[in-house]
Amino acid sequence: MNDTWSDQKRLTEGRLRYRLYFWLMDASLVGVVIFFASVLFQAATGLEFFGLPPMLGLVSGVVLMALIFLIPLILIIGRPLRDEYAEILWRRTIAPLVVIMSTSPLLYIVIGWTLYAAQIDPKSSAALAWLYEQQSGFEAISGAWALLNMLFVAIFQFLRWRDSR
Amino acid sequence: MTDAKTPKGEWRYRAYFRLMDASLFFWIVLIIDTFVSPYDDPDTFPVWYAVHGEVTIFFCLFVSLFLVFARFMRDDYAEGLRKRTFVLLGYGAVVGPIFINIGSWVIYYTTLILNEPGASLDGTVPQRAPDYIRWLLVNETTVDVVLGGVSQVFLGSFIAIFRFLRWKDSR
Numbered sequence: 184m185n186d187t188w189s190d191q192k193r194l195t196e197g198r199l200r201y202r203l204y205f206w207l208m209d210a211s212l213v214g215v216v217i218f219f220a221s222v223l224f225q226a227a228t229g230l231e232f233f234g235l236p237p238m239l240g241l242v243s244g245v246v247l248m249a250l251i252f253l254i255p256l257i258l259i260i261g262r263p264l265r266d267e268y269a270e271i272l273w274r275r276t277i278a279p280l281v282v283i284m285s286t287s288p289l290l291y292i293v294i295g296w297t298l299y300a301a302q303i304d305p306k307s308s309a310a311l312a313w314l315y316e317q318q319s320g321f322e323a324i325s326g327a328w329a330l331l332n333m334l335f336v337a338i339f340q341f342l343r344w345r346d347s348r
Numbered sequence: 349m350t351d352a353k354t355p356k357g358e359w360r361y362r363a364y365f366r367l368m369d370a371s372l373f374f375w376i377v378l379i380i381d382t383f384v385s386p387y388d389d390p391d392t393f394p395v396w397y398a399v400h401g402e403v404t405i406f407f408c409l410f411v412s413l414f415l416v417f418a419r420f421m422r423d424d425y426a427e428g429l430r431k432r433t434f435v436l437l438g439y440g441a442v443v444g445p446i447f448i449n450i451g452s453w454v455i456y457y458t459t460l461i462l463n464e465p466g467a468s469l470d471g472t473v474p475q476r477a478p479d480y481i482r483w484l485l486v487n488e489t490t491v492d493v494v495l496g497g498v499s500q501v502f503l504g505s506f507i508a509i510f511r512f513l514r515w516k517d518s519r
Contacts, residue, residue, distance in 0.1 A: 259442045274431065277438035281502060284441070285416055288499035289409075291492055314492045320484035321449060323494035328445040 201266040207254050208343075211336045214250025218333070221247075255332035258339075272346075276339045284331060364421040365514075367411055371507045374407035412503040429517075433510045440505060452484045 224233055232240035258264070265273060291314070298304075318326070381404070387393055393401075415421075422430060459481065483489065 256442060256446075259438065273438075274435060277434045278431075281434050281437050281441075281506070282416060285413060285499045285502040285506070288496040289413065291495050295492070314495075315490050318489055318491060318494070319486055320489055321452065323489055323491070323497075324445050324448055324484075326491075327494060327498045328442075331441055 200264055201269065204258065204261070204264040204266075204269055205343075207258055207264075208336065208339060211250050211254045211258065212340050214247055214254070215333045215336050218247055218251050251333055251336075252329060255336050259332070259335055272339060272342055275342055276335060279338055280331065280334055283334060360421045361423040361426065364415070364418065364426055367415060368507065368511060371407050371412050371415060372511050374404045375412075375504050375507055378404050378408050408500070408503065412507055416503070416506055429510055429513055432513055433506060436509050436513075437502065437505055440509075441502070452481060456481050456485065 221232055225231055228234070232244060235243060259273075262270075377400075387397055419427070
């Protein structure tokens, strides 16, 4: 009797844990979407964080950072949070992720060569100038890391959505 | 490293492992070359060094990339190894940068405190900081270089982890 009860309890906890994984994943996706929307908004209007007042902008910024930095980190490392299906999805997500991260510079090289052949200075175009902005190594590593986290969430959710159809 | 089990089967399966070995060799050459390069100025390269550079880039960039994609050259064992490599790469890609960043800040503040006791810890880069710390903290790198670096790290780790897992299997 006691055993059954504790089994039942463990099972329920497990379910909660596994459901939590997908909830966090959804929350993170919302964060990623808002982040890209704010980047586009800023590119279009020049206003940061949708032109929110400073205090509100700061708070929403912190929440957003948690959604796109911290939670994906937990989602990628947190093996105990994943049930078997999530683990398989995780593995299927990593494959395109690694491929994208290792191919992206080739894309850059091709763009660079094309511009060179067309005798265009890439720094003159706003769409490409960001490639040549000066950064510190710390910012660069953090940026690439954030990109990886967000790509992970996006690909995972895409595969999950495709499975559910 | 020499005693790895030679996979039976078609030549392309064996070629995959040979290419992998060659890539790893040139990755080691590249890393050594980064630290102890005999020549610095491209204008004064002797021919052999230029050729060595081209070959190294060919293996470290194009062959490594090809090996990531070349599904038709992997038998079941190699495909399994590829999957295990990707899992480790996935964890490493997320955990690695955290350690690099935290580690660099720790080194930075330690050097600052050791070199200049009583210095204000306001984030200014000390003049005597080692070069790799300067690179991390001063705006000296561009996004395109970073993208290239990210890909190089991924490709290099892919080759290294794959070879390591194969070596571990063969023991």
